[in-house]
Amino acid sequence: MIDHEDFSILLFTLRIAALSTAVILPFGIFSAWALARSGGGARGLVETALSLPLVLPPTAVGLLLLELLSRYGFVGRLLQALGTEIVFTWKAVVLATAVMSFPLLVRPVRAAFEEVDPQLINVARTLGATPMAAFARVTIPLSWRGILTGTILAFSRSLGEFGATIMIAGNIPGKTQTMALAIFSRAELGDDRAAMRLVALTAVIAFAAIWTTEIFAQRRTRRIAH
Amino acid sequence: MIDLDVSLPLDHFRLEVALRTDAQSLAILGPSGAGKTSILEVIAGLRPSARGRLRIGEHVLMDSRSNLWVRPEHRRVGYVPQNAALFPHLTVEGNVRFGLARASGQGRCFDDAVNTLEIARLLHRYPATLSGGEKQRVALARALASSPRLLLLDEPLAALDVELKERIFPYLLRIKDDAHLRTIYVTHNTGEAIAFADEAVIVRAGRIDQTGPPAEILSPAVARLSDLGLVSDNIVSGRLRRDRSRAGMLFLDIEAGLSLIVPSVTSAKDGDKGVYALPEEDVLVSSAPLVAISARNVIEAQVAQIALVDSDAVVRFTSAGLQIRARLTGAALSELCLQIGDRAWLIIKSHSMRKLG
Numbered sequence: 031m032i033d034h035e036d037f038s039i040l041l042f043t044l045r046i047a048a049l050s051t052a053v054i055l056p057f058g059i060f061s062a063w064a065l066a067r068s069g070g071g072a073r074g075l076v077e078t079a080l081s082l083p084l085v086l087p088p089t090a091v092g093l094l095l096l097e098l099l100s101r102y103g104f105v106g107r108l109l110q111a112l113g114t115e116i117v118f119t120w121k122a123v124v125l126a127t128a129v130m131s132f133p134l135l136v137r138p139v140r141a142a143f144e145e146v147d148p149q150l151i152n153v154a155r156t157l158g159a160t161p162m163a164a165f166a167r168v169t170i171p172l173s174w175r176g177i178l179t180g181t182i183l184a185f186s187r188s189l190g191e192f193g194a195t196i197m198i199a200g201n202i203p204g205k206t207q208t209m210a211l212a213i214f215s216r217a218e219l220g221d222d223r224a225a226m227r228l229v230a231l232t233a234v235i236a237f238a239a240i241w242t243t244e245i246f247a248q249r250r251t252r253r254i255a256h
Numbered sequence: 257m258i259d260l261d262v263s264l265p266l267d268h269f270r271l272e273v274a275l276r277t278d279a280q281s282l283a284i285l286g287p288s289g290a291g292k293t294s295i296l297e298v299i300a301g302l303r304p305s306a307r308g309r310l311r312i313g314e315h316v317l318m319d320s321r322s323n324l325w326v327r328p329e330h331r332r333v334g335y336v337p338q339n340a341a342l343f344p345h346l347t348v349e350g351n352v353r354f355g356l357a358r359a360s361g362q363g364r365c366f367d368d369a370v371n372t373l374e375i376a377r378l379l380h381r382y383p384a385t386l387s388g389g390e391k392q393r394v395a396l397a398r399a400l401a402s403s404p405r406l407l408l409l410d411e412p413l414a415a416l417d418v419e420l421k422e423r424i425f426p427y428l429l430r431i432k433d434d435a436h437l438r439t440i441y442v443t444h445n446t447g448e449a450i451a452f453a454d455e456a457v458i459v460r461a462g463r464i465d466q467t468g469p470p471a472e473i474l475s476p477a478v479a480r481l482s483d484l485g486l487v488s489d490n491i492v493s494g495r496l497r498r499d500r501s502r503a504g505m506l507f508l509d510i511e512a513g514l515s516l517i518v519p520s521v522t523s524a525k526d527g528d529k530g531v532y533a534l535p536e537e538d539v540l541v542s543s544a545p546l547v548a549i550s551a552r553n554v555i556e557a558q559v560a561q562i563a564l565v566d567s568d569a570v571v572r573f574t575s576a577g578l579q580i581r582a583r584l585t586g587a588a589l590s591e592l593c594l595q596i597g598d599r600a601w602l603i604i605k606s607h608s609m610r611k612l613g
Contacts, residue, residue, distance in 0.1 A: 149341045152302045155328035156335040157355030157402050163329075167354070171345045 036227055043208040044235075046120065047188035050127040051181060054135055058180065062139035063165065081133045083194075088130060092197025095129065099198065122199035123206050127188035135184040142176020143169060179243045186239045189232060258282070258406070258438070262298050262308035262318070266291060271298075271306075271462040281432050281439040283453035283470055285446070291462040292442045293338075296408045299440065300335045301328035312406050312438070334404030338411045340395035342383035348394050349379040355402025369401035372434070373427055392424055400431060407431065407439045413448060428452060446474040447491065490534040490580050492516065492609070496524045508532065508609070511577050517552040518609045536570060538608035539582035542601040543592045553604040555580070559594050573602060 061080065065073060083091050099106045099117050109116060116122050146169050154164040170177070192210040199206040201215060209232050216225035261274040271291045284292050298306045301317065304325065310318040312333075317326045334355075342351050352375070356366055370376050373393040383391060392412055399407055413424055425448070432439050432452065443449050449456050449470045456470035466473050494510040496518075506520045508530050518532060546554055557575035569589040573580050580602060584592075594600060 147341065149337050149339065150343060152297075152300070152328075153335060153337065153341045153398075154343075154354065155302065156300050156331070156333055156404075157398065158329045159354075160327075160329055168343060168345075172343075 032227060032231070036224075036231065038204075039207060039209055039212045039228065040231055042120075043189060043210075046123050046127060046208060047185050050124045050131065050188045051135075051185045053124065054128045054132050054184060055181065058132060058135035058184070059139060059177065062136050062143055062180075063169070065136070065140050066143035080136055083130050084133045088191070088193025089197055091129060092126060092194035095125065095194065096198045099125075117198055118200045118202065118206065120199070120206055123195050123208060126194035126198055127191040130191050130194050131184035131187040134187050135180040138176045138180040138183065139173065142173035142179075145176075146172045175246050175249075178246060182239050182243045186236050189235060189239075257311070257313060258440075259309065259311040260295075260299065262306050262310060264294060264298055264303055264306040266294060266462060269462045271295065273459070273462070273464055275457065275464060275467070277455055277467075279453065279455035280436075281441060281453045281455075283449035283456040284440065284442045284459055285444070285449055285456060285474070286459035286465070288444075290459045292459055293410055294462075295459070296335065296410055296440065296442060299406070300333045300408055301326060301331050302335075315405065332403070332405045334399030334402055334407040336392075336395045336399050336407070336409050336412055338414060340383075340391040342386075342391055342394055342398070344383050346382075347379065348375060348381050348383070348386070351383070351394055352379075352398045352401050354398060365401045365403050369397040372400065372430055373397040389424055393427060396427065396431065400437075405438065407437050409439060409441045411442050411444065414444065425451070446470075450474055490536065490539070491531065492534055492578070492580075493529065493531040496528045496530045497526055498524065514555070514576050514578060516555075516604065516609065517606045519606055532609040534580070534604065534609055536581045536583035538605065539580060540603040541571065541573075541582050541584060541588075541592060541594070542603060543594065543598070545601055546603070549603065551603045551605050553602075553606060555602045555604070557600055557602050559596050559598045559600060562589070562594065562596065573600065575602070 065077060096117065097103050099109070099122070101107070101110060106117075116125065150168050150172075151164050154168050155161070159167060189208075190210050191208070192214070195206070195208065196211060201207055201211045203212075203215075207215070209228050213225050213228045213232075216222075216228070257276070257278050259276045262271070263273075264271040268289075269291075271294050273291075273295055284295060286292050294303065297303045299310060299317075306318070307320040308318065309320070310316070316324060317331050317333075318324060342348075343354065346354065352366060352369055370379070373396055375390070375393055375397055378386065378390055378394065383394070386394065396409075396412070409428070412428065428441075429452065431437055439452075441449070441452055443452075453470050456466075456468065456473055457464055458466040458473065492508065492510065494508045494515075497507045497509050497515075499505050499507060504520065506518050506524055507515045508518045509515045516532075518530065524530070540551075545556075555575050555578075557573035557578075557580065559571060560574045560579070561572040563570045563572075564586070567586050569584050569586055571582050571584060571589070571594060573582065582602065592600075
């Protein structure tokens with residue numbers, strides 16, 4: 031059965047995924063809003079750049095981050111001046127999962143924002159709402175399914191992040207080791223049973239998360255069909 | 257007083273509108289794509305790229321020379337777009353309360369709007385469950401509750417059938433007359449404009465074509481209604497009556513001694529109100545009484561007005577309280593030798609009577 035170690039790895043992974051999702055949520059919503067409002071060539075460029083983590087090898091993204099954060103990188107020097115260390119700590123795990131899951135959050139949210147009838151925003155403005163108030167009172171409530179879908183997708187992606195994490199956070203048991211990394215370690219050591227326990231755990235969580243989005247997607251289509 | 261002088265580039269032309277009016281209610285008419293909605297959007301502040309001046313009463317809302325542009329949320333201009341645009345995630349009450357934060361004396365504004373539009377029964381419903389007419393009333397109440405200085409209505413009745421129009425229209429008149437609210441009303445329908453507005457403006461390709469009292473500039477003689485995409489069918493209303501002795505034929509009793517046979521509808525009951533549209537082109541005119549004819553409806557009438565429109569003539573007839581316009585070719589008119597005051601016989605096929613409500 032699940033032992034203490036499995037449980038603490040699971041808890042650590044869930045915490046990392048929740049934190050990383052919480053960190054990217056405001057940025058993701060803002061980026062989606064900016065993308066939904068803008069048009070033209072610049073938008074395509076920004077969208078492509080934001081989607082890069084989806085298609086690049088995660089290890090490549092991890093290496094880029096490592097360069098940026100290392101003692102010789104721009105951000106690394108800044109952090110050193112501030113007395114903070116990121117590389118090979120749990121913060122690096124959060125950063126890696128955040129970067130890798132960001133595009134998965136932005137896409138559905140942007141699509142949901144684009145579905146909101148601009149006429150509703152116009153009317154809200156004439157009724158005294160500032161652009162921010164109209165966004166909060168009209169756009170957000172009408173897009174909550176898209177926001178939820180994006181959040182769950184990003185969260186699920188965070189649970190399974192491997193490549194970028196191992197590059198900048200390493201695979202340190204009890205410190206930076208998430209489920210994905212632990213499965214790799216245990217399989218490499220030949221302890222397949224222990225690895226399979228973690229596989230089963232992740233499978234259950236991922237299944238539950240994706241199934242939730244499916245349920246909401248179905249409700250939505252049913253509502254449209256009516 | 258509304259003082260507007262603006263320009264705004266649109267897809268196919270530039271909107272250039274200069275307008276100064278003291279009218280309490282102004283109707284804007286014109287073919288689709290003429291820029292009517294854009295004018296409303298400029299006034300509401302929804303087109304930041306517009307240049308020029310806009311003043312409502314003593315409030316200057318836009319003046320590009322001094323870089324003044326008041327944001328829509330500060331203009332106090334109510335806007336009811338064509339599709340009502342209710343917030344689908346809010347109840348009727350939530351919709352009407354949306355603009356209340358700004359209004360002074362909030363409770364009173366809300367109650368007034370709800371009472372004026374008679375939507376108290378609907379307050380807990382969601383927009384998706386409302387009929388077209390109810391949606392329009394809620395949209396009007398929502399705009400009204402935000403206590404605007406000026407109300408912009410974009411074809412508020414276009415999506416409704418005639419019977420509903422007849423039901424909503426009194427509310428519009430109530431807003432205009434009781435609430436003493438300055439209103440700009442965009443429509444396709446000359447009848448609505450004449451009934452609603454003190455002044456009418458005809459817009460064509462982004463420019464003002466004509467301005468004046470609605471009854472004058474919108475008479476079929478002056479305005480080329482068909483060019484403008486405006487509708488001016490004869491509207492005939494009365495009570496329905498089924499004549500059992502004559503194979504259940506359906507009659508529309510317009511007034512004592514004046515009835516028209518209309519296409520039979522099984523659902524029609526005696527005493528139901530019937531409203532029919534009759535295109536001007538479908539009225540045939542004879543200068544002599546007819547002996548035998550297949551058309552069921554022959555009305556004796558008098559020529560009241562003759563107006564030449566392009567190569568056609570639109571002749572207005574009166575018969576007791578009924579007014580009917582017929583569109584004839586110029587040649588037909590000269591052959592009939594019709595003069596104002598002459599007697600004539602109007603022939604109307606039952607199937608030309610299109611039931612509206």
